[in-house]
Amino acid sequence: MTVLLTLTVLALIAIAIWQITKIFELSQTPKVNTQVADDDDNQLNGKLMFAFLIFIYALTLFSFWKWGDVLLPDASSEHGADYDNLMWISFAIIFFVQTITQALLHYFAYKYRGEKGKKAYFYADNDRLEAVWTIIPVIVLAGLILYGLYTWTNIMSVEEDEDSLVIELYAQQFNWKARYSGDDGVLGDANVRFLQDFDGKNQVGIDATDPNGFDDVVVQELHLPVGREVVFKMRSQDVLHSAYMPHFRAQMNCVPGMITEFAFVPVTTTSDMRQNPDVVAKVKKINKIRVENSKALVANGEEALEPYAFDYLLLCNKICGASHYNMQMKIIVETPEEFEKWIANQQTFAQVIQ
Amino acid sequence: MSTAAQLHEEDHGHHHKETFVTKYIFSQDHKMISKQYLITGIFMGIIGIAMSLLFRLQLAWPEQPMGVMQVLLGKWAPDGIMDPNVYLALVTIHGTIMVFFVLTAGLSGTFSNLLIPLQIGARDMASGLLNMISYWMFFLSSVIMVCSLFVEAGPAAAGWTIYPPLSALPQAQPGSGLGMTLWLVSMAIFIASSLLGSLNYIVTVINLRTKGMTMTRLPLTIWAFFVTAIIGVVSFPVLLSAALLLIMDRSFGTSFFLSDIFIQGEVLHYQGGSPVLYEHLFWFLGHPEVYIVLLPALGITSEVIATNARKPIFGYRAMVASILAIAFLSTIVWGHHMFISGMNPFLGSVFTFTTLLIAIPSAVKAFNYITTLWKGNLQLNPAMLFSIGLVSTFISGGLTGIILGDSTLDINVHDTYFVVAHFHLVMGISALYGFFAGVYHWFPKMFGTMMNKNLGYVHFWVTAVCAYGVFLPMHFIGMAGLPRRYYTNTAFPYFDDLANINVVITIFALIAGAAQLVFLYNFIHSMFYGKPAEQNPWKSNTLEWTAPVEHMHGNWPGEIPHVHRWAYDYSKPGHEEDFVPQNIPLKEAEEELQH
Numbered sequence: 003m004t005v006l007l008t009l010t011v012l013a014l015i016a017i018a019i020w021q022i023t024k025i026f027e028l029s030q031t032p033k034v035n036t037q038v039a040d041d042d043d044n045q046l047n048g049k050l051m052f053a054f055l056i057f058i059y060a061l062t063l064f065s066f067w068k069w070g071d072v073l074l075p076d077a078s079s080e081h082g083a084d085y086d087n088l089m090w091i092s093f094a095i096i097f098f099v100q101t102i103t104q105a106l107l108h109y110f111a112y113k114y115r116g117e118k119g120k121k122a123y124f125y126a127d128n129d130r131l132e133a134v135w136t137i138i139p140v141i142v143l144a145g146l147i148l149y150g151l152y153t154w155t156n157i158m159s160v161e162e163d164e165d166s167l168v169i170e171l172y173a174q175q176f177n178w179k180a181r182y183s184g185d186d187g188v189l190g191d192a193n194v195r196f197l198q199d200f201d202g203k204n205q206v207g208i209d210a211t212d213p214n215g216f217d218d219v220v221v222q223e224l225h226l227p228v229g230r231e232v233v234f235k236m237r238s239q240d241v242l243h244s245a246y247m248p249h250f251r252a253q254m255n256c257v258p259g260m261i262t263e264f265a266f267v268p269v270t271t272t273s274d275m276r277q278n279p280d281v282v283a284k285v286k287k288i289n290k291i292r293v294e295n296s297k298a299l300v301a302n303g304e305e306a307l308e309p310y311a312f313d314y315l316l317l318c319n320k321i322c323g324a325s326h327y328n329m330q331m332k333i334i335v336e337t338p339e340e341f342e343k344w345i346a347n348q349q350t351f352a353q354v355i356q
Numbered sequence: 357m358s359t360a361a362q363l364h365e366e367d368h369g370h371h372h373k374e375t376f377v378t379k380y381i382f383s384q385d386h387k388m389i390s391k392q393y394l395i396t397g398i399f400m401g402i403i404g405i406a407m408s409l410l411f412r413l414q415l416a417w418p419e420q421p422m423g424v425m426q427v428l429l430g431k432w433a434p435d436g437i438m439d440p441n442v443y444l445a446l447v448t449i450h451g452t453i454m455v456f457f458v459l460t461a462g463l464s465g466t467f468s469n470l471l472i473p474l475q476i477g478a479r480d481m482a483s484g485l486l487n488m489i490s491y492w493m494f495f496l497s498s499v500i501m502v503c504s505l506f507v508e509a510g511p512a513a514a515g516w517t518i519y520p521p522l523s524a525l526p527q528a529q530p531g532s533g534l535g536m537t538l539w540l541v542s543m544a545i546f547i548a549s550s551l552l553g554s555l556n557y558i559v560t561v562i563n564l565r566t567k568g569m570t571m572t573r574l575p576l577t578i579w580a581f582f583v584t585a586i587i588g589v590v591s592f593p594v595l596l597s598a599a600l601l602l603i604m605d606r607s608f609g610t611s612f613f614l615s616d617i618f619i620q621g622e623v624l625h626y627q628g629g630s631p632v633l634y635e636h637l638f639w640f641l642g643h644p645e646v647y648i649v650l651l652p653a654l655g656i657t658s659e660v661i662a663t664n665a666r667k668p669i670f671g672y673r674a675m676v677a678s679i680l681a682i683a684f685l686s687t688i689v690w691g692h693h694m695f696i697s698g699m700n701p702f703l704g705s706v707f708t709f710t711t712l713l714i715a716i717p718s719a720v721k722a723f724n725y726i727t728t729l730w731k732g733n734l735q736l737n738p739a740m741l742f743s744i745g746l747v748s749t750f751i752s753g754g755l756t757g758i759i760l761g762d763s764t765l766d767i768n769v770h771d772t773y774f775v776v777a778h779f780h781l782v783m784g785i786s787a788l789y790g791f792f793a794g795v796y797h798w799f800p801k802m803f804g805t806m807m808n809k810n811l812g813y814v815h816f817w818v819t820a821v822c823a824y825g826v827f828l829p830m831h832f833i834g835m836a837g838l839p840r841r842y843y844t845n846t847a848f849p850y851f852d853d854l855a856n857i858n859v860v861i862t863i864f865a866l867i868a869g870a871a872q873l874v875f876l877y878n879f880i881h882s883m884f885y886g887k888p889a890e891q892n893p894w895k896s897n898t899l900e901w902t903a904p905v906e907h908m909h910g911n912w913p914g915e916i917p918h919v920h921r922w923a924y925d926y927s928k929p930g931h932e933e934d935f936v937p938q939n940i941p942l943k944e945a946e947e948e949l950q951h
Contacts, residue, residue, distance in 0.1 A: 037808060
């Protein structure tokens with residue numbers, strides 16, 4: 003069926019292209035027997051250039067109208083607001099420049115379309131003009147660079163203090179684990195060499211000779227207390243992975259053989275985020291799509307898709323093999339009380355290896 | 357063997373006999389080599405584009421069995437559903453083929469070879485033999501790359517950047533076995549080929565310019581090819597060393613890039629290496645590579661826009677300066693691919709700074725192109741349309757670079773579809789447009805016949821609409837946080853609302869693919885049945901159009917033309933015609949522009 007459909011579509015496209023060619027041919031005075039553009043070509047293509055400008059604008063506006071809601075989900079980390087600010091400023095500049103330059107380019111292409119007998123204006127240089135459009139980008143970019151570097155330094159300078167929660171993110175083909183440092187606040191040493199100790203119960207390779215490791219807690223679901231700085235120490239046991247947490251504007255590669263770091267302060271709990279009007283709307287939209295998709299599945303005797311509820315996500319964002327597309331972990335941001343209760347219920351490393 | 361001097365001799369003496377083999381296969385003539393590059397490049401392009409259509413189908417309809425998959429992929433698409441490893445292989449080989457085989461060899465190889473001798477007024481390249489060897493090494497590497505598609509476990513699948521450990525360990529994915537070995541061998545040969553070619557271009561431009569062809573009278577095409585060759589010579593060897601070290605790690609147990617690895621229940625012996633080192637080495641070429649791809653396209657565009665606007669290129673000096681500035685900066689920005697690789701954040705600051713600086717020469721170029729159109733008498737030939745299209749996508753794609761080059765903003769869009777959209781527009785589509793512009797413009801020079809302009813118009817307009825149709829919506833799914841290189845997005849219900857955008861993108865991609873068939877038909881048909889070309893069909897100033905239509909060894913019968921002016925005396929006041937070729941002496945009291 004799909005084959006047939008594809009073939010039909012391709013055939014239709016072929017016919018469409020053939021027809022357009024015909025239009026071009028018919029729009030031509032037949033006597034000129036050359037493949038160089040003549041006045042008719044210039045007329046037609048000049049006008050098409052103008053139409054193309056409108057097309058670019060229309061497509062942009064249409065995309066924003068139709069898909070604008072998927073852009074940058076609401077930020078849920080402290081630095082997220084700064085990030086978004088910088089993003090929207092950059093976007094505003096991009097839009098401004100894009101609108102103007104595309105207009106000039108395509109308008110000129112339309113306005114100055116060639117005509118027999120016309121002569122172009124010999125205009126080879128203008129130092130002042132060129133200085134202007136060198137200096138303006140310099141100023142704009144200098145501003146962006148300074149603002150960008152200021153934000154970057156703020157985000158990337160990880161300052162661990164007593165209050166920070168240290169969590170190890172551990173990546174492997176194709177899942178994530180998280181290790182909490184336990185009561186002592188210090189992660190025990192670890193290395194892949196220890197992975198096979200204790201009949202494979204040592205899931206992230208904690209060094210059993212390091213006393214700091216015994217109270218460490220290894221889990222499959224990431225719980226974060228709201229309002230407290232979380233310092234992530236990232237490891238990978240096999241290939242490169244990347245810990246990508248889009249809602250928190252956070253990402254860092256996990257590199258075998260070294261420990262990488264990223265820190266942020268989550269500011270909105272999962273349950274609060276589920277009340278966020280944008281998120282409510284998104285979930286509603288997604289569930290509508292899922293109900294729609296389920297119909298076909300049920301008709302085929304398969305199970306319907308489960309309804310979707312919002313959760314923060316940790317995704318792998320560095321190609322890592324066959325199941326790269328499904329390497330994920332749920333993140334739950336909760337109140338400090340809920341967090342303490344949850345962590346108290348988890349097994350420490352000492353308990354696991356007993 | 358065929359140095360310019362000897363050719364010169366030959367020309368006055370007698371032509372030596374050419375057999376079929378020396379004329380069409382092991383030719384040392386730059387025009388024939390250029391055609392060989394072009395046709396090999398187009399062939400590889402067909403493979404690369406077909407692959408992209410296959411994975412676009414997969415992304416739009418991920419769980420749908422498709423007959424076309426079964427036909428093309430066989431056992432790799434059981435029941436017509438593509439295997440995830442095959443998906444990764446397709447994106448990997450698509451990237452490799454398009455970046456290296458089509459847009460480096462196909463673009464630079466074709467037009468540098470064709471135009472450098474013809475536009476500077478030389479009988480041939482400095483070394484015809486090296487030139488021939490360069491092509492045949494490229495051919496060999498293409499053959500190996502294509503062969504790797506037929507390996508039992510599949511071709512390389514670690515992404516075109518082949519980051520280790522994924523690319524180093526056959527245990528990590530099936531493509532990292534024999535497929536990756538062939539990839540590395542193919543690329544090593546490719547790099548050698550590219551180096552031989554580049555050295556030849558550099559030497560030719562420096563030494564074999566005709567009388568009067570000073571550096572400041574060089575057409576911008578030649579400036580672009582010349583600087584591109586220099587970038588290649590500076591950066592390609594670094595990729596070669598990365599590839600060699602990776603081969604050592606893979607086959608001889610060294611630990612340059614590997615350390616502390618546990619895979620498939622086994623601790624491996626590697627100690628002390630770092631994948632980040634590989635990333636540095638790779639991107640030290642990888643980023644200049646973008647400009648190796650783009651600069652020739654911009655050079656072609658400069659030439660085509662000036663010729664068809666019937667106006668001098670605006671700001672020749674600034675154009676040359678920006679090419680040089682881009683070339684210099686391109687070698688010190690590679691770290692912007694690695695902001696979140698785990699390297700020191702301070703290094704990230706430095707690379708943000710250098711990266712955003714590139715926007716300045718790029719802006720100058722864009723504005724100068726636009727000003728060149730102003731008050732022109734635009735001849736909207738297909739080549740001209742593609743050149744204007746290039747400026748458009750160069751701006752659209754370049755602007756989002758301001759976001760990606762900013763280390764802060766990169767955090768959240770790194771490796772998402774936002775990046776895919778950005779680089780496809782700014783280097784993929786732009787360079788392809790430059791390639792097409794070059795083919796339409798110099799087809800008469802290469803084959804002595806004209807391409808059909810109407811088919812050219814259809815080709816351009818369908819492609820132009822689809823290019824934006826594909827890549828503009830792609831920015832949106834990227835900003836939504838959708839990672840690239842995902843076999844399907846169905847594992848995340850969170851992304852369900854992006855599925856329809858993916859369908860739109862795929863439909864545009866399919867139509868764009870179909871439009872390339874129009875080009876292919878036009879290309880092949882015109883080669884054999886095209887209208888015979890005049891000597892200077894576009895009324896252009898550069899020297900290649902003073903050479904006879906019929907190809908001959910040594911390019912010009914009799915003496916090589918001398919050059920008396922720059923290449924852009926279009927519509928110059930005081931001249932009857934709206935063009936004054938470079939070989940026409942200045943009139944009395946005519947001032948040559950100070951540039």
